[in-house]
Amino acid sequence: MFAFIIRRIIQAVVVMLVISFIGFTIKSQVGDPIRGLMGVSVKEVEREALRDKLGLNDPFLIQYKNFLKDAVRGDFGTSYFFKKPATEVILDKAPATLELVIASAVLIIILSIPLGTYCAIRPKSILSRCIMGLSIVGVSIPVFLTAIMLIFLFSVNMNILPSYGRGDTVEIFGGLWSTGFLTWDGIKHLILPVISLSSIMLPLFIRLIRAEMMEVLQTEYIKFAWAKGLSRKKIWFKHAFKNTLLPVITVGGVQLGIMIAYTILTETVFQWQGMGFMFLEAVERSDTALLVAYLMFVGVLFVVVNTLVDIIYGIINPKVRISGTK
Amino acid sequence: MKKKLFGFIAAALIAFSGSAYANKVTLGVAADPVSLDIHVQLSGEMLAYSHLAFDPLVRWTKQMDFEPRLAKSWERVDDLTMRFKLRKGVKFHSGNSFTAKDVVWTIDRLKKSQDFKGLFEPFTGAEAVDEYTVDIKTKEPYGLVLNMMTYVFPMDSEFYTGKDENGKPKDAIVKVGESFANTHQSGTGPFYVTYREQGVKTVFKRFDEYWDKDCPGNVEELVMNPIKKDSTRVASLLSGDVDFIYPVTPQNYKMVKRSDDVKLVTMGGSRIITFQMNQKRRPEFANKKVRQAMVYAVNNEGIVEKIMKGEAVAAGQQGPEGFGGYVEELKPRYDLDKAKKLMKEAGYENGFECTMAAPNNRYVNDEKIAEAVAAMLSKINIKVNLKTMPKAQYWPAFDERSADIQMIGWHPDTEDSANYSEYLVMCPSKETGYGQYNSGMYCNEKVDELIMKCQTETDPDVRNAMLKEVERTLYNEAAFMPLHWQNLSWAGKNNLKIEPIINMMNFPYFGELVVK
Numbered sequence: 050m051f052a053f054i055i056r057r058i059i060q061a062v063v064v065m066l067v068i069s070f071i072g073f074t075i076k077s078q079v080g081d082p083i084r085g086l087m088g089v090s091v092k093e094v095e096r097e098a099l100r101d102k103l104g105l106n107d108p109f110l111i112q113y114k115n116f117l118k119d120a121v122r123g124d125f126g127t128s129y130f131f132k133k134p135a136t137e138v139i140l141d142k143a144p145a146t147l148e149l150v151i152a153s154a155v156l157i158i159i160l161s162i163p164l165g166t167y168c169a170i171r172p173k174s175i176l177s178r179c180i181m182g183l184s185i186v187g188v189s190i191p192v193f194l195t196a197i198m199l200i201f202l203f204s205v206n207m208n209i210l211p212s213y214g215r216g217d218t219v220e221i222f223g224g225l226w227s228t229g230f231l232t233w234d235g236i237k238h239l240i241l242p243v244i245s246l247s248s249i250m251l252p253l254f255i256r257l258i259r260a261e262m263m264e265v266l267q268t269e270y271i272k273f274a275w276a277k278g279l280s281r282k283k284i285w286f287k288h289a290f291k292n293t294l295l296p297v298i299t300v301g302g303v304q305l306g307i308m309i310a311y312t313i314l315t316e317t318v319f320q321w322q323g324m325g326f327m328f329l330e331a332v333e334r335s336d337t338a339l340l341v342a343y344l345m346f347v348g349v350l351f352v353v354v355n356t357l358v359d360i361i362y363g364i365i366n367p368k369v370r371i372s373g374t375k
Numbered sequence: 376m377k378k379k380l381f382g383f384i385a386a387a388l389i390a391f392s393g394s395a396y397a398n399k400v401t402l403g404v405a406a407d408p409v410s411l412d413i414h415v416q417l418s419g420e421m422l423a424y425s426h427l428a429f430d431p432l433v434r435w436t437k438q439m440d441f442e443p444r445l446a447k448s449w450e451r452v453d454d455l456t457m458r459f460k461l462r463k464g465v466k467f468h469s470g471n472s473f474t475a476k477d478v479v480w481t482i483d484r485l486k487k488s489q490d491f492k493g494l495f496e497p498f499t500g501a502e503a504v505d506e507y508t509v510d511i512k513t514k515e516p517y518g519l520v521l522n523m524m525t526y527v528f529p530m531d532s533e534f535y536t537g538k539d540e541n542g543k544p545k546d547a548i549v550k551v552g553e554s555f556a557n558t559h560q561s562g563t564g565p566f567y568v569t570y571r572e573q574g575v576k577t578v579f580k581r582f583d584e585y586w587d588k589d590c591p592g593n594v595e596e597l598v599m600n601p602i603k604k605d606s607t608r609v610a611s612l613l614s615g616d617v618d619f620i621y622p623v624t625p626q627n628y629k630m631v632k633r634s635d636d637v638k639l640v641t642m643g644g645s646r647i648i649t650f651q652m653n654q655k656r657r658p659e660f661a662n663k664k665v666r667q668a669m670v671y672a673v674n675n676e677g678i679v680e681k682i683m684k685g686e687a688v689a690a691g692q693q694g695p696e697g698f699g700g701y702v703e704e705l706k707p708r709y710d711l712d713k714a715k716k717l718m719k720e721a722g723y724e725n726g727f728e729c730t731m732a733a734p735n736n737r738y739v740n741d742e743k744i745a746e747a748v749a750a751m752l753s754k755i756n757i758k759v760n761l762k763t764m765p766k767a768q769y770w771p772a773f774d775e776r777s778a779d780i781q782m783i784g785w786h787p788d789t790e791d792s793a794n795y796s797e798y799l800v801m802c803p804s805k806e807t808g809y810g811q812y813n814s815g816m817y818c819n820e821k822v823d824e825l826i827m828k829c830q831t832e833t834d835p836d837v838r839n840a841m842l843k844e845v846e847r848t849l850y851n852e853a854a855f856m857p858l859h860w861q862n863l864s865w866a867g868k869n870n871l872k873i874e875p876i877i878n879m880m881n882f883p884y885f886g887e888l889v890v891k
Binding site: 078079080081084085086087088089090091092093094095098099103127129130131132133197200201204205208211212213214317318319320322327330332333334335 | 403409410416417418489490492493494549550551552553554557573574575600601602603604606607610611613614615616736765766767768770771788794798805808811812
C-alpha cells in the first residue's frame with residue numbers, strides 16, 4: 050500500500066510537470082492577458098512596459114524556468130484578474146463546485162442504482178421501458194438547454210426557486226470552506242443546478258448499471274445460483290449486484306473527476322461561482338497564470354481520484370490487489 | 376432602570392423600523408469592477424463603480440452638459456489655466472475633510488496610472504491656491520479640460536498615504552497582485568463598500584454624511600452581483616432575484632417587454648461599430664471608388680432593423696448627434712446600383728476575394744453583423760472569407776492587422792468627436808501613438824492636421840467647424856465603413872425610477888436612484 054501511494058505521488062508530479070509544460074506552450078495562443086488588464090485606449094508603449102514588468106516578453110524557456118522555480122516553493126503564479134495567488138483563488142472556488150458535485154453524485158447514486166437494477170431484472174416491464182425512454186431524452190438534451198428550461202419554468206414562471214448564484218453561505222472549518230448546505234436559502238439555490246448537472250449523468254448511469262447487470266445475470270455462476278435454489282434477493286443483490294459495480298466504479302470515478310474539473314456549462318448558466326465558471330472566465334480573460342495553475346490542479350485531481358478508485362476496487366474485488374510489486 | 380428599558384425599546388423600535396423601510400436594491404451586471412482602486416484600470420465597469428463610491432469634480436448630465444459636483448464653479452484664468460472652486464463641508468468615508476490637496480494628490484496619481492496617464496498627458500498638473508481653490512494647468516491650450524475633469528474622482532489623500540501592514544506604500548497602483556488600494560476605499564461618494572468578493576458580490580451602504588443633501592436617492596443598500604450570461608441575467612430580473620440589470624441584449628427585449636413587473640429603458644449610445652478596409656494589405660481598398668462602393672453596398676439600416684431589433688442608430692459618420700463634429704447631412708447611404716456602378720468604374724466589375732475578421736463576444740450581435748455585411752458585399756462580387764473569434768484571440772489578431780477587413784467599435788473616453796479620429800483614422804504611427812486602432816491604414820495628412828489643431832483650440836465654435844470638416848472628408852473618401860451606434864439598455868422593476876439616473880456613458884448614477 051505504501052509503495053503504491055508513493056508511486057502515485059511520483060505519477061502526480063510527472064503529470065503536473067507535463068501539464069505545466071503543455072500549458073506554457075499553448076499559453077500564448079489563448080490570448081494576450083494585457084488586454085484584460087488595461088483600457089482599450091491605453092498607448093502601446095504602456096502595454097509594452099507592463100508586458101516587460103510581468104515577464105511576458107521573456108523567451109519561453111526563461112518564463113518556464115521562473116515558473117518552476119516559484120512552483121517548487123508552492124507559488125503557482127498570481128491571477129491577473131483576481132490579483133491574488135492562483136492557488137488561493139482555486140481553493141476559494143473549490144467548495145462551490147465540490148458541493149454541487151457531491152449533491153449531484155448523491156442524487157445520481159440514490160436514483161440510478163434502484164432504477165438501473167430494476168430495468169435489468171424486469172427488462173420487459175412497462176416501467177422499465179419508460180425509464181429507458183426517458184433516459185434517452187435525458188442524455189440527448191444538452192445541459193445548458195436543460196438548465197435554461199429549468200430556470201424559466203421554476204424561477205421565472207412559477208417563481209419558486211432562485212435563478213442564479215449560491216444564496217446564503219455559512220463559513221465552516223474556520224472560514225476555509227463556505228457551505229450552502231446549512232442554510233435553507235443555500236439548499237434552494239442548489240436544487241436547479243444539481244438537477245441540470247445530473248441530467249446527463251443520471252441516465253448514463255442507469256443505462257450502464259442496467260447493461261452490466263443484465264450481462265452478469267447471464268453468467269454461469271448466477272445460473273448455478275438459481276439451480277442451487279438461492280433466494281431471488283440473494284442472487285440479485287448479493288451476487289449479481291456486487292459484480293455489476295466494478296465497471297460502474299471505474300466509469301464513476303472518471304466521471305466524478307470530470308464533473309469536478311469541468312462543470313462549466315451548469316456553472317455558467319447558473320452563475321455558480323465554482324471552478325468550472327472560474328476556468329471559463331479565465332479562458333475568456335486570458336488569465337493565463339490562473340489557467341496553467343488550474344490545469345495542474347486538475348491533473349493532480351485526476352491522479353487522486355484514480356488512486357481512490359483503485360483502492361475501492363481492491364476492497365470490493367479481492368482479486369485485484371494493489372501493491373508495489375507486480 | 377425604567378428609563379434604560381425605555382431607551383432600549385426605543386432603540387430597538389428605531390432599528391426595526393429602519394430595517395423594515397431600508398431600501399435594498401440588487402443589481403445584476405455583466406461584470407463587476409476588477410479592483411476598488413479607481414486608477415487601476417480604465418473601463419466602463421470601473422467608471423460606473425467610481426460614480427458609486429466617489430464623486431467627480433464635474434460630471435455629464437443626460438443631455439451631455441457639465442454638472443458641477445465637487446467643483447462648485449470654474450473659470451478660465453489664462454490659456455493654460457482653469458481655476459476650480461471646490462465645495463466646502465464635504466467628508467470622505469473615513470471622516471477626513473475634502474480639500475484642494477486631495478484634488479492635487481489625485482491628479483498626480485492619475486498621471487502615474489498606466490491606464491490614465493495617456494488621457495492626462497496634456498496636463499502639467501494641479502496647484503492648490505487655497506484650501507478650496509485649485510488651478511488645473513495644461514502644457515498647451517486645451518479645449519477638453521472639463522471633459523477630463525469628469526475623470527477626476529478625488530481620493531482621500533490622507534487615507535491612502537503611508538505604508539500598509541506589508542510595508543508597501545498605500546498609494547501604489549498595482550495591476551497584478553495585492554495592494555492596499557485594491558481592497559480599501561475612501562471617497563466622497565453616496566455609497567461606501569462594506570463587503571466585496573471579486574466576481575461574486577459587492578455590497579454598498581449609503582454614506583450618512585454624503586454632502587449632496589438635495590440628492591433624491593433613497594437606496595440604503597446596494598448589492599452588485601455580476602451575472603455573466605445574458606439570459607440568466609434577464610431570468611433573474613424576471614424571477615425577482617435582482618431589481619435592476621444592464622445590459623439587456625436585443626434578443627431578450629421581447630421577454631422583458633412582455634412582463635408587467637419590469638420595464639426596459641434604452642437610449643442612444645456613442646459607441647460606433649465600423650469595419651476598416653486595410654489599404655496596405657489590399658491594393659483594391661486603396662482605390663477610393665472601391666471603398667465607396669463597399670459603403671454603398673452595405674445596408675446598415677437593414678442591419679439595425681433586423682439584427683439589432685431597432686435598438687441602434689444607423690450611422691454615416693463617427694460621432695452621433697449631440698457631438699461637436701456631427702454633420703446632419705451625413706446619412707447612411709445604401710444604394711446597391713450605385714455600388715455596382717462604382718465597382719465598374721474602378722475596374723473591379725468581376726470583384727475579388729478578401730478576408731474579414733470580427734469578434735464574437737465583444738459587441739452586441741457582432742458575429743451576426745459581420746455575417747450580414749459579408750453577404751451584402753457578395754452582391755458587388757466581393758467574396759469575403761469571414762473569420763470570427765472570441766475577443767481574447769481577436770485583439771492580438773486585430774493588432775497584427777491579420778485580415779483585410781476588420782471590425783472595431785469605439786466609444787470615446789473624452790465624449791468628444793476628435794477622439795474617434797485620433798484612434799481610428801489618423802495615420803498610424805508608433806512614435807506619436809495616433810491611429811492605434813486604424814487597421815484600415817487610412818492616412819490623410821489633412822485630417823491629421825485638423826485633429827492636431829483641435830487639440831489646442833479652446834474656442835468651441837472654431838473647433839466644431841474643424842471636426843465637421845473631418846467628418847465630411849472621411850465620409851467623402853469612405854475612409855471606413857460605418858454601421859451603427861449601439862443603444863444602451865437597462866431594465867428594472869417598475870418601482871425603480873430608472874430614467875433620471877441613466878446616461879449615454881452607461882454610468883447609472885445609483886446615488887440618485889429613487890425606489891417607490
